[in-house]
Amino acid sequence: AVVSTQSGHYGRDLRLFLLFMSLLARVPRRVPRLVSCYLNLSTDSTHTGQQFDKSDPRNARYLGGRKKEVNPNFGIKLVAEEPIEIVGKNHVWCDGGDGHLGHPKVFINLDKGVIKPCGYCGKQFKEHE
Numbered sequence: 493a494v495v496s497t498q499s500g501h502y503g504r505d506l507r508l509f510l511l512f513m514s515l516l517a518r519v520p521r522r523v524p525r526l527v528s529c530y531l532n533l534s535t536d537s538t539h540t541g542q543q544f545d546k547s548d549p550r551n552a553r554y555l556g557g558r559k560k561e562v563n564p565n566f567g568i569k570l571v572a573e574e575p576i577e578i579v580g581k582n583h584v585w586c587d588g589g590d591g592h593l594g595h596p597k598v599f600i601n602l603d604k605g606v607i608k609p610c611g612y613c614g615k616q617f618k619e620h621e
Contacts, residue, residue: 571614576607580620586610 588594595612
């Protein structure tokens with residue numbers, strides 16, 4: 493393709509873009525073995541179980557000493573640590589608390605001895621026996 497390179501700011505940007513695109517076309521689709529041996533791959537998985545194969549090009553983000561950072565405090569574990577609220581009725585409502593930072597009000601029917609969570613925030617309720 494013949495492109496007229498103008499002098500000035502836009503011409504320089506166009507030349508850099510065309511150079512970038514020509515170099516990008518030469519990049520192999522898979523991470524080369526030589527590069528993959530320098531990856532700092534972590535064996536930790538995320539809450540979804542995400543792990544990449546060594547030849548996966550998404551591992552390129554861990555080049556140069558960077559490592560995969562995984563937060564061990566998954567949200568579902570934190571919700572389970574909240575105390576169960578004992579109520580004296582067979583139904584309860586939850587709006588998430590905190591006023592406008594909560595969620596829509598939902599009504600939860602309770603059975604004796606059964607712990608029921610809120611579908612939005614995970615807060616747990618149990619009917620007093």
